[in-house]
Every structure is written in C-alpha cells, then in structure tokens.
Amino acid sequence: MSYPIIICEDQLIQLHQLETIIQNYILFHDEPFEISLKTQSPVEVKNYLKKFMPKQGIYFLDIDLNHPINGIDLAEKIRERDPQAKIIFITTHDELLPLTIKRRVETLGFVEKDQPLEAYRAEIIELLSIAQKRIDSLKVEQNRAFVFSIGSQTFTLDLEEVWFIETSDIPHRLILYVADGQYEFYGKLSELSDKYPTLFKINRSCLVNLNNVKEVNYKNRFVYFSPDLFRTFAIGKAKKIKEALTSL
Template identity: 50%
Template structure:
C-alpha cells in the first residue's frame, strides 16, 4: 500500500514549490508514498481527515498559516485522527521549535524555509526517506489490555482481545477475549484513545482489527476469529477498509 502525503501551506508560491518537490520525489518512491492533498487552509485538511480516515500519513505543515489556527494547532488535531501520522513543520520561525515539544505533537522534522532550494530539497527528501525506513523497519510494539474488577487487576496480550461492547448495565463494558468474557466499568471513547489497536465499529462496540476474519461490506458485518459477528455503520466502512489494509 501507499501512505498519504498531505501538505498545508498558506502561501501559493511556496505551496507550488513544495508540491513540485514532492512530485519529483515520488517519481522514485511512488510505491510507498502518494500525494493525497496540497491545500492552503487548515480546514481543508480537517475535512480530508474526516472523510478519508488516513493512517500513517505524512503531514507537511507551515507553522504560520494565517488562519484561525496555526500549524501546531492543526498538528494537535491531526493526532486525534491519525495517531501514527508523521508531522513535518516548515517555517521561517525557527524559534517555534521548542513550542512543538511543549505541545507534544511529536514532529519528526522541522525544515527552515530561509535556505537555498537545494538545501531545502535535500532536508525534505532526507526526512521523507527517514520516515520510509522508520515505517518499514520498525514494527509497532504490541500493547497489553488491562482493567480492574473490584480488587482484581486483569492483564491481556493484545492478540487475546476480540471486542469491548456496552453492557445492559449502565457504565459497564463487556470484554471478550480468547479465554472468555469479563465485565468492568469504563468508557469506550477513552479506551479507543488509549489502545491504538482498537477500532470503533459502532457507538457501542470496539474491536481488535488484528482478530478480524472477514468483512462483508454489503451487509456491514465483521466476522471475528472467535466466530462472533459484529455490525458496523455505513459511515465506518471506508475507515475500516483503510485500517485493515494498513495491517
């Protein structure tokens, strides 16, 4: 699969230059990256995130966007949609670099515009090459799923998790694993943010996408490896497909 590149630069001249550099880079790396979006306003990026649900995207953002939000604000919102995204800042304000650390947006690159086109190009290409190596050679560490029931603490390997659903008891969740079912108090939205391997299939159900056996898009149903079937809403279809393809 190819991973998306998204550019947000408010200066049309700078945007055109950056887009040209990326297109030239893709002539030799189009099997890994694809240029999905190059826009002037941050709102266009947010609309793209909502409609496309990208995973492991590379976001090249100008810090000073001359809009309601700046590049750092935009990066924080990108993290809500694409937690594994790679963020590259381009700016003439190099003094803003410490702010990106304080805001915890985990930028992978910080490229100054005030340098020769050759230096700018080399730094950009070097960062993209680094992202490619990082993505292909560094497997994502597996998480453990933990919860408490009374005075007991339960700890499960990621591969043991099948689903977490809302219970008929208010504020309780039903956790299904390879060894059985458990009920505990919690919130699905908080668990989705905490555990990156969980996918929100519907308002009442999270699943471990690694344990999906089959997806039937016409009937909007997912068959898990334990033989259970879960339904998903039509609005989740595109994101579910992208998430499965990214595994």
C-alpha cells in the same frame, strides 16, 4: 498501500514548490507515496481527517497559515485523529520549535524555508525516507506487516490490505491481490502460510485474508472479494471457514 501525504501551506508558490519536490521524488524513486491533499487551508485538512480517517499519514505543515488555526494547532488536531502521524513543519519561524515540544505534537522534522533550494530539497527527501522507515518498523513490531520484494524494492503492507495470495503460472512466483491491484513476486506459499498464520489456506494454491471476504457461497464453494473476483475452496474447508468467520 501508498503512504498518504498531506500538505498545508498558505503561500501558493511555496505550496507548489513543495508538491513538485515530493512528486519528483516519487516519480524517480518509485516510492509508495501519494499526495492525498494539498491545500492552503487548515480547515480543509480538518475536513479531510474527519472524512477519510487516515492512518500513519505524513503531514507537511507551515506554522504561520494566516488563519486563526496555525500549524501547531493543526498538528494537535492531526495527532488526535491520526495518533501515529509523521508531522513535519516547513517554516521560517525556527524560534517556535520549543513551542512544538511544549505542546507535545511530536514532530518528525523542522525544515527552514530560508535556505538554498538544494539543501531544502535534500531535507524533504531525507524526512520522507525516515517517515517511511518508521511507519514500516511500527507495522513489523505490531505484527501487522506483510513484507515482500519485487526486484530490489521491498514493500511493506498492512496485513489488512491483503485480499489473497495464490501461486502463479510461472514457477516459484506468487500473485498478491489487494484492493487497488495485484503484485507478482518470487516466494513459496508454504513459507507465507507459516509466517502469516492469520491468512487462511482455502486450497493448495491460495491463502486468503478472511477479513476481506465479502461473501461465501458454500454450495458452489466460492469465497468472494467482489462480485467479479472470487476463488474456490476445497471441499474439506467449509466447516473451518465457517468457524473462522464466526470468530472474527
């Protein structure tokens, strides 16, 4: 559920500086960001796009990369592969801003390197926050967002990431299972069932995303999410599960 961050900066010292600013922000603010790639080479970014096909990534790009592919060229390639990408240019060449508009790469921000470190850091942090809010807003608008809160922090997942949700042994709490772990939060299963009709209620205490079911054992009434992770469905649900899976 992390927001992937990709950094492409040809100057090693500046690459490390930008990485440090972002990692410190993640460490002290507990935001769901993850640096997926840091590189001096635009070719590595292109290879990353082909291999991992990220969605709604956040890209920090230098414009002058000392390479036949410059940052604006790379931004165009990113936009082709990741249409909802949030692109931020980090550069000393502010005179190139009109060119980014002309090339229609739709940048989120344009940060100058030649400024005091605190101002530079503040701009990076502000743009990370804006990127997160815009990605979350788009998910909500497209009805693809699953939103829940733990304490004062609100999480927004793509519904595709949800495996299943079940009641906890602790009253009024629910457990959400995703590919990389689980989260426990306060809530009511009945309210989530009404709010997210695409989730299928397999028994009184469990809502399932059938898109993430790997196997169904109708004899033992199990739905499998992995070989070691499964849940039991109620007797009367077998026919409805078959019909729902057929329509996917």
